[in-house]
Amino acid sequence: MTMSEPTSEETVPVRLHVNGVTHDIVVPPRRLLSDALRHDIGLTGTHVGCEHGVCGACTILVDGAPSRACLMFAVGAQDVELTTVEGLTHEDGSLSPVQQAFKDCHGLQCGFCTPGFLTTIAAGIRDNPDPDREDARDMIAGNLCRCTGYQNIVASVLRAAEIQREEEAS
Amino acid sequence: MKPAPFTYRRPTSLTEALDLLAQEPEAKVLAGGQSLVPLLSMRLSSVPVLIDINGLPDLARVTVDDSGVRFGALVRHSDLLAHEGAAAAQPLLAAALRHVAHPTIRNRGTTVGSIVHADASGEMPMILRLADGTLTVASSRGRREIAARDLFVGPLETSLAADEIAVEAFVPALPAGSGVAFDEVARRHGDYALCGVGAVVALDGAGSVEHVRAGYVSVSETPAVVDLTECFPDGEMTARTLAAAGEMAVGQLDPESDIHGTADYRAQLARALTARVLKAAQDDARARAAQKVSS
Numbered sequence: 001m002t003m004s005e006p007t008s009e010e011t012v013p014v015r016l017h018v019n020g021v022t023h024d025i026v027v028p029p030r031r032l033l034s035d036a037l038r039h040d041i042g043l044t045g046t047h048v049g050c051e052h053g054v055c056g057a058c059t060i061l062v063d064g065a066p067s068r069a070c071l072m073f074a075v076g077a078q079d080v081e082l083t084t085v086e087g088l089t090h091e092d093g094s095l096s097p098v099q100q101a102f103k104d105c106h107g108l109q110c111g112f113c114t115p116g117f118l119t120t121i122a123a124g125i126r127d128n129p130d131p132d133r134e135d136a137r138d139m140i141a142g143n144l145c146r147c148t149g150y151q152n153i154v155a156s157v158l159r160a161a162e163i164q165r166e167e168e169a170s
Numbered sequence: 171m172k173p174a175p176f177t178y179r180r181p182t183s184l185t186e187a188l189d190l191l192a193q194e195p196e197a198k199v200l201a202g203g204q205s206l207v208p209l210l211s212m213r214l215s216s217v218p219v220l221i222d223i224n225g226l227p228d229l230a231r232v233t234v235d236d237s238g239v240r241f242g243a244l245v246r247h248s249d250l251l252a253h254e255g256a257a258a259a260q261p262l263l264a265a266a267l268r269h270v271a272h273p274t275i276r277n278r279g280t281t282v283g284s285i286v287h288a289d290a291s292g293e294m295p296m297i298l299r300l301a302d303g304t305l306t307v308a309s310s311r312g313r314r315e316i317a318a319r320d321l322f323v324g325p326l327e328t329s330l331a332a333d334e335i336a337v338e339a340f341v342p343a344l345p346a347g348s349g350v351a352f353d354e355v356a357r358r359h360g361d362y363a364l365c366g367v368g369a370v371v372a373l374d375g376a377g378s379v380e381h382v383r384a385g386y387v388s389v390s391e392t393p394a395v396v397d398l399t400e401c402f403p404d405g406e407m408t409a410r411t412l413a414a415a416g417e418m419a420v421g422q423l424d425p426e427s428d429i430h431g432t433a434d435y436r437a438q439l440a441r442a443l444t445a446r447v448l449k450a451a452q453d454d455a456r457a458r459a460a461q462k463v464s465s
């Protein structure tokens with residue numbers, strides 16, 4: 001084989017369940033789940049920052065648990081339910097409590113980190129519907145934001161929990 | 171960056187996984203992926219074949235009895251941390267797991283994977299050493315148990331053979347009369363520790379210190395455990411004996427400088443944390459003894 005000859009890489013069929021919809025794609029086994037979501041399925045809400053698990057921008061829910069999409073392979077995610085930021089919106093298209101809270105409290109500036117915060121907090125207030133400030137800080141400690149200084153994100157967590165409680169009461 | 175190409179296999183039985191590994195000794199096991207995938211993405215490592223063990227639900231079990239806690243290779247940090255029986259039998263587990271990364275990482279990372287990864291900056295390899303645990307490994311040649319003291323042979327290096335898969339770890343229950351504590355200093359909660367210390371302190375019937383062991387994170391090449399009993403000849407923890415214990419421990423450690431802290435600073439953290447954690451472990455032992463008497 002000469003250098004100029006293209007090397008063919010093995011690809012595998014992969015079936016992903018994302019936000020309640022099934023997607024069939026064909027990708028090399030090394031395709032990161034974050035890239036499969038963005039490039040193969042076209043759900044570009046999941047952002048990619050560091051690609052080694054540190055920044056949290058790619059955080060999605062795997063069977064409901066916040067997980068780094070950049071630390072999973074698409075081929076390994078076939079038997080689980082994936083929820084991306086696109087899947088957080090209510091069925092009628094209205095904003096979910098976390099999304100509304102970020103809007104109310106100015107929880108974002110450039111918005112790059114926001115999808116990862118939204119998924120993380122959505123699971124956070126599901127598991128702890130009445131967080132205090134300390135819980136809120138703890139909830140978001142694994143996600144990095146370069147713009148906000150975090151104060152408004154902490155406020156957004158508390159507000160999101162409040163909206164969620166109101167929604168549940170009504 | 172992206173990982174280099176590899177072939178992916180997802181066995182549905184342990185036998186199948188072991189056969190695959192026997193045929194391809196260069197293959198690597200994928201558990202939680204929270205250490206392996208970054209290494210592959212940064213191309214610090216590459217593999218011809220990845221054997222994903224996430225299709226082996228038998229490895230996701232935690233069992234607790236009087237002798238201790240047994241957890242399989244697919245038990246996530248978050249599951250072990252939430253396991254009340256495990257925390258009651260060996261409180262060191264939960265005390266240290268709280269400091270392993272952030273909840274999102276703990277949701278996928280496995281405790282056995284962390285032990286096999288053998289990072290001396292990881293909390294759980296040290297805890298296995300400190301609690302005198304064992305790792306059960308399997309290959310197509312059979313099974314064997316490796317004592318923690320024989321497991322960690324170098325930086326990120328264990329005594330597992332290339333064709334062996336770790337199936338479960340065992341951590342003995344806390345003996346009666348003992349107490350534990352763990353604390354660490356990190357730049358941010360959930361980050362790798364600049365220095366972390368765990369301790370087991372045993373008291374005799376009269377409440378006097380009988381036996382003291384401490385384990386250290388991020389200040390040595392392999393997970394370090396030091397017997398500090400001799401620093402407490404008359405069984406009392408005083409400012410003086412605790413300082414002596416810190417000094418003795420630091421003498422056996424070998425902290426390194428990096429961008430986050432100098433070797434001297436890490437040594438100073440080890441001294442300060444030793445005193446704090448040993449005292450807390452003694453308090454814990456006393457509280458447990460009091461609880462036992464009252465119940």
Ligand SMILES: Cc1cc2nc3c(=O)[nH]c(=O)nc-3n(C[C@H](O)[C@H](O)[C@H](O)COP(=O)(O)OP(=O)(O)OC[C@H]3O[C@@H](n4cnc5c(N)ncnc54)[C@H](O)[C@@H]3O)c2cc1C
Pocket residue numbers: 052053054198199200201202203204205206207208243269270271272275278279280281282283284285286287291292293294334335336337360361362363
């Ligand atoms: C942002 C971030 C922060 C982190 N912070 C911390 C921290 O503060 N403290 C800490 O301790 N850890 C930390 N970690 C690492 C985390 O705990 C990992 O989950 C853990 O070290 C590896 O477990 P894993 O299941 O993810 O293993 P993998 O990444 O799947 O595998 C790691 C290595 O072990 C091998 N392996 C795994 N399981 C087996 C098995 N059963 N048999 C044989 N070989 C096996 C793999 O082949 C690979 O070489 C952090 C990780 C990230 C991404």
Ligand code: FES
Pocket residue numbers: 047048049050051052053054055056057058059068069070071
């Ligand atoms: S892109 Fe996944 S954690 Fe940064």
Ligand code: FES
Pocket residue numbers: 107108109110111112113114144145146147148
């Ligand atoms: S809003 Fe810009 S990175 Fe967080």
